[in-house]
Amino acid sequence: MMDFNDSDIAKAARDQAAHWFARARLGTLTPQERRECEAWRAASAENDSQYRSLETLWRVADELPRDRMRAVLTQTEALRPPIDQRRRFAMGLGAACAMALVAGVVGPQWWAPAPEYTARLASAKGERKQFVLPDGSTLELNTDTHATVAFYPGKRTVTLAAGEILFAVDADPSRPFIVAAGKAQVSVTGTRFNVRRDGDDVSLAVESGSVEFSAGSWWNRKVERLAAGYVAHYQTGQGLEPAHPGDVAILTAWQRGRLIFRDSPLSQVVNELNRYLSQPLRIADAHLGRLRIAGTLGIDEPESALEVLPEIAPVTVLRRTDGSTVITAR
Incomplete structure (x- = not known):
């Protein structure tokens, strides 16, 4: 012995x-x-x-x-x-x-080995693009999105620097598909899911299949496992929230050229529109920003949404001579 x-x-x-x-x-x-x-x-x-x-x-x-x-x-x-x-x-x-x-x-x-395949993906503000990767996976980029792709023998990776992507990942159990977004990471083998990054905050919505969502400092990461119909959000300073059921169809409506709002504050509506508009939209006062809105707006031609907004809310959209646009109460 x-x-x-x-x-x-x-x-x-x-x-x-x-x-x-x-x-x-x-x-x-x-x-x-x-x-x-x-x-x-x-x-x-x-x-x-x-x-x-x-x-x-x-x-x-x-x-x-x-x-x-x-x-x-x-x-x-x-x-x-x-x-x-x-x-x-x-x-x-x-x-x-x-x-x-x-x-x-x-x-x-x-010092990892060089990737077998790399690509830089980008969309301009107000633009949506579709990319098909060599493995058959499809990436739908929303407005103002920037990402890099790298394929290795044992894994496929996408680094999301900013913006939003709807992933339809071709299944390959031997090569997991990993999306890195700041301190958050999504790991799958094959599924359909949406990842949005706003600064260091990251949101995930799963349309089909299941994914693993991990976030936080590498020495103390929290992990959530999401099935179809579930969503989760990582926010800097607050960590990764527990996965919960969400309306994935609404969250991914942008892929169909629509923004859908259900009892949302006007401030949130404006923030979403500003992701697509060439010139930022402002609200005249904070009180008006709390007005609740329900309706749908098209984003294929973002400027046209400003004409529809007064039809779903008691507001007026004023275009000023300096090029700025302001929402006031009607």
């Missing part, structure tokens, strides 16, 4: 913690593996301590700009500090420990 001392046990726990931590960081854990990781952490105080050490150490890395992180990785390759685990952990957030762990845990996402 082999005799393991405390150092061997700590090293084994540290190595396993790095394995789970790296997989969780890169978003490659399956639901079953996530349960296995949780069970491993619960199995001993040493396991949990080693994992929490990695979380604590890398909280600061969540806010590091990518160019600074790349510089750290480059320095790591050049310096290659000696492997003295006890000394490095004693240094806490010291540079040698930081660089070594970046290279071993965070580094793979920056």
Whole structure:
């Protein structure tokens, strides 16, 4: 029988913690593996301590700009500090420990193999576009949307920088389809769903199939699983709300050239219209912005919606000589 001392046990726990931590960081854990990781952490105080050490150490890395992180990785390759685990952990957030762990845990996402296929997708303000990817998946871009696509042997990715996309993903269990939008991520194998990004806020609506929606800092992410007819929203500072039933048909009506409102405040109607109008629409006063609106507006020709608005609400749309447009009470 082999005799393991405390150092061997700590090293084994540290190595396993790095394995789970790296997989969780890169978003490659399956639901079953996530349960296995949780069970491993619960199995001993040493396991949990080693994992929490990695979380604590890398909280600061969540806010590091990518160019600074790349510089750290480059320095790591050049310096290659000696492997003295006890000394490095004693240094806490010291540079040698930081660089070594970046290279071993965070580094793979920056040094990943080159993609098999890449594309930049964009739509102008007031424009909608459709793109068909090499795997047969279809992406419907709403107004003022910008995204990049990259296909790898083991995954398909779309990075949504801004805007809104309705995805119809061709099923491929061996190559998950991942949508990254700031601190939020959507993972599927094949389904139809809508992702909208406003700044750092991200909304998801599932039309068919099921998806996994995760959001938050990488060291403390929350995960929601959504079936068809469910929606969820991630808001900076408030986190990821629980998934709940929603009217997906209304949320995706833009794909059919319509905006649908049911008892919505006028301020929300104006905010939606401003996503499509070349010149922003303003409300004369805050009190008027609370007026409730129900109706539908076309967006194929966004300016024409301003002619319809007085038909569904007691308002007047005034076009001023400086080119601005203001809504006043009728």
